[in-house]
Amino acid sequence: MKKQGCEIEAIGIHYTIYTNERESFFSRKQHKCIKGVQELEKGDNNNNPTSIRHVLKDVNCRAKTGEILAIVGPSGAGKSTFLEVLAGKIEPQSGSIFVNQKPVDKARFKKISGHVTQKDTLFPLLTVEETLSFSAKLRLKLAPKELSSRVKCLIQELGLEHVAGARIGDDRIRGISGGERRRVSIGVELIHDPGVLILDEPTSGLDSTSALQIIDMLKTMAVTRDRTIILSIHQPCFRIMKLFNSILLLANGTILHHGTIEQLSLRLILLGLDLPLHVNILEFAIESIDIIQKQNHTLLPQSALMIKNSVLTIHVWDVFG
Numbered sequence: 001m002k003k004q005g006c007e008i009e010a011i012g013i014h015y016t017i018y019t020n021e022r023e024s025f026f027s028r029k030q031h032k033c034i035k036g037v038q039e040l041e042k043g044d045n046n047n048n049p050t051s052i053r054h055v056l057k058d059v060n061c062r063a064k065t066g067e068i069l070a071i072v073g074p075s076g077a078g079k080s081t082f083l084e085v086l087a088g089k090i091e092p093q094s095g096s097i098f099v100n101q102k103p104v105d106k107a108r109f110k111k112i113s114g115h116v117t118q119k120d121t122l123f124p125l126l127t128v129e130e131t132l133s134f135s136a137k138l139r140l141k142l143a144p145k146e147l148s149s150r151v152k153c154l155i156q157e158l159g160l161e162h163v164a165g166a167r168i169g170d171d172r173i174r175g176i177s178g179g180e181r182r183r184v185s186i187g188v189e190l191i192h193d194p195g196v197l198i199l200d201e202p203t204s205g206l207d208s209t210s211a212l213q214i215i216d217m218l219k220t221m222a223v224t225r226d227r228t229i230i231l232s233i234h235q236p237c238f239r240i241m242k243l244f245n246s247i248l249l250l251a252n253g254t255i256l257h258h259g260t261i262e263q264l265s266l267r268l269i270l271l272g273l274d275l276p277l278h279v280n281i282l283e284f285a286i287e288s289i290d291i292i293q294k295q296n297h298t299l300l301p302q303s304a305l306m307i308k309n310s311v312l313t314i315h316v317w318d319v320f321g
Contacts (some may be wrong), residue, residue, distance in 0.1 A: 005065025005226040006099050006112060006195040008086065013095035015056040015081055015253075055081045056092065057253045065195075066222050067245035068215075068229040070236070074286055077250040079232040080118070080200050086230060087115040087198045099196075113196040114189030118204055120181055122168045128176065128184055129155065129164045135188045154190060158183045159217065179210030183217070190221075197221070199231040203240070212239055219243045235283050247282070251289045271295045 055078045063069040071079045084090045086097065088106045097104045122131055132151045140147060155164050160183055168184065169175015176184070182202060189197065202218070203211035215236075222229045233240070241261055249257040249264070257264050265281050272295070273288055275281065285292065 006228050007065050007101070008063040008196060008228055008230065009098040009101070010059060010061050010082075010086065011096050011098070013056050013059040013082065013085055013092050013097075014054070015078075015085060015090070015092045017053050017055055019051050019053055055253050056085070059095070059250070059253070059255055061248050061255075061258055063196075063228050063230050064245070065228050066226050068219060068222055068231065068243060069246050069248060070244040071230070071232040071248045071250060072234070072236070072282055072286070073250035073256075074289065075234075076252075078253040079250055082250070083115075083198050083200050083230065083232055087113065089115070109196075111192070112194055113198065114192070114194040116186050116189050116197070116199040116202060118201040120185045122181065122184060122188075124168045124175065127165050127167050128160050128180075131168060131184055132187050132191060135191045139192045150191065154187055157190075157221070158187050159213075160184065160187070177210070179206050179213060182206065182210075182214060186214075186218075193225075194227070196228045196230070199229070201232055201234060203233060203236070208237055212237070215240045215243050235280070235286070238280055241280070241282060249282075249285060251293065254293075256289065256292050257285070268292075 059078075059082060061069065071082060073079055081090070085092050085095075088104070088109055099105075099109060123134075126134065129151060132154060133147065136142075136147045136151055140150065142150065155161055160180060163176050163180055167175045168181060175181075186197075186199070186202065197218070199218070202214055206214065215233075218229050218231070221227050236244075244261065246259060247257060247261055247264060248255065257267060261281055264285060265275065268275060268281070268285060268288070271292060273284075273291065275284060
C-alpha cells in the first residue's frame with residue numbers, strides 16, 4: 001500500500017563561505033564566527049585578507065514524489081553542499097525549502113527523510129543483518145519480533161539475502177563487495193521507511209554494473225514506495241541516465257538546466273551546439289559548460305518546436321538572416 005509522498009521544492013538557495021587567502025580551508029564553525037561581509041573585506045585580526053566564495057547562487061529545484069532527481073555537474077559545482085542544505089545539515093544564507101508546498105519543519109523532516117553520505121560509515125565487524133538491526137533499534141520503537149521482521153523485509157528489498165550473515169569487512173578483513181556495502185549504507189537510512197531519500201554520489205567507486213544495479217534499485221523504490229529520491233552523480237552512463245526523471249545541472253553554484261534529459265538535448269541544440277553521435281549528453285553538456293554559460297540567455301528567437309509521437313523535430317527559420 002502506497003503512502004502519501006513528499007514533494008520537495010527549493011527556492012532561491014544561497015550559500016556562501018569565507019576563505020582566508022593564506023589558508024586553504026576554513027571549517028564551518030570558523031565560518032560562523034566571522035561577522036559581516038564588511039569586516040571580512042577588511043581582513044581578520046592578523047590583517048590577512050579574506051575572500052568570499054558563493055557556493056550556491058539562487059538555486060531553485062523541485063523533486064516530485066515517485067521520481068528521481070539527479071544533480072550533476074563538474075567537481076566544485078556545489079552538488080554536495082546543495083544536498084546538505086536539502087537534508088538540513090547546513091543552513092543557507094537565504095532561500096526556502098518546502099515539503100508538499102509547506103515550509104519545512106526541520107525536526108519533522110529528519111523523521112521522514114534519510115541522508116546517505118558519499119563515504120560509508122559502517123562497523124566492519126558487524127554482519128549486514130546486525131548493522132541494519134542496530135540501526136532499527138536506534139530509530140524505531142518496536143517489539144523485537146516487529147524489528148526483526150522489518151530488517152528481514154529491508155534485506156530482501158535491498159537484494160542482500162545472500163550476504164545477510166556476512167561481515168561488512170574492512171581493509172584487514174575481506175567482507176562484502178563495494179556495491180553490497182553501498183546497499184547496506186542505503187539500508188541504514190531506509191530502516192525507518194522515509195518518504196525522502198537524499199544520496200551523495202551513491203555510485204562513487206563502483207563498476208558500471210554495480211552502479212546500474214544501485215540506481216535501478218532506487219528507481220524501483222521511488223515508484224513502488226512513492227519515495228522522493230534526490231541524488232548527486234558524476235557522469236552516469238546512458239542506461240543510468242534513462243532512469244532519471246529530471247536533471248539538475250550545476251556549475252559554479254548556478255543552475256544551467258533543470259528538466260528532462262530530452263529537454264537538455266534540445267537546449268544544447270538551440271544554443272548552436274552540435275551533438276556528436278554516440279556521446280553521452282550529460283558528459284557533452286559538462287564539457288561545454290563554458291559555452292552554455294556564455295550563451296545561456298541567447299536562444300534563437302525564431303525557433304519552433306514540434307514533439308509528436310516521441311519524435312523531436314526542430315524547425316529554425318532565418319538562422320543566418
